[in-house]
Amino acid sequence: MVVALSGVHALQSQQIRTMLMDQVDLTGHRLDPEGLNRPLDEYTAEAITNYLDYRHHRWPNSTNPHLLISRNTATTTAPVGTFWMDRLVKQLPIGLDRLRQDRILEEALANGADPLHLAHVFSLGAKASLRYTTAVAVSPAEENSRTR
Numbered sequence: 001m002v003v004a005l006s007g008v009h010a011l012q013s014q015q016i017r018t019m020l021m022d023q024v025d026l027t028g029h030r031l032d033p034e035g036l037n038r039p040l041d042e043y044t045a046e047a048i049t050n051y052l053d054y055r056h057h058r059w060p061n062s063t064n065p066h067l068l069i070s071r072n073t074a075t076t077t078a079p080v081g082t083f084w085m086d087r088l089v090k091q092l093p094i095g096l097d098r099l100r101q102d103r104i105l106e107e108a109l110a111n112g113a114d115p116l117h118l119a120h121v122f123s124l125g126a127k128a129s130l131r132y133t134t135a136v137a138v139s140p141a142e143e144n145s146r147t148r
Contacts, residue, residue, distance in 0.1 A: 004043055004047045011033055011100070012100060017080050055069060068080045
């Protein structure tokens with residue numbers, strides 16, 4: 001589920017760690033981390049549903065409002081820590097930040113390197129969205145070599 005939230009929705013690790021249960025609308029197929037109000041795809045919805053089943057089975061009486069909880073946070077209202085997140089994804093070949101970056105680059109390629117689109121969809125600042133669009137923009141030299 002964490003990989004889907006980072007790799008599909010390009011959420012930052014901190015956004016994933018601090019996401020609240022009421023920011024996930026499985027029925028309406030929406031995610032609303034930090035007011036972003038994004039559509040929820042089937043893959044991520046299924047991953048969240050499976051996690052929620054696990055969470056309820058493991059900690060049936062937890063009142064922690066965060067989506068992700070651990071044995072240390074199940075009896076509190078605190079989010080999981082960065083160490084917990086790091087250990088969770090330690091075995092992956094790439095980290096969550098790289099998954100997020102790859103997703104943003106993929107979106108830039110798919111939508112014609114529009115910096116305003118990237119800024120809106122991923123809550124990026126002007127410099128960051130321009131950096132991503134510059135990375136995928138076709139240079140004049142590349143354009144000339146394609147037309148030959």
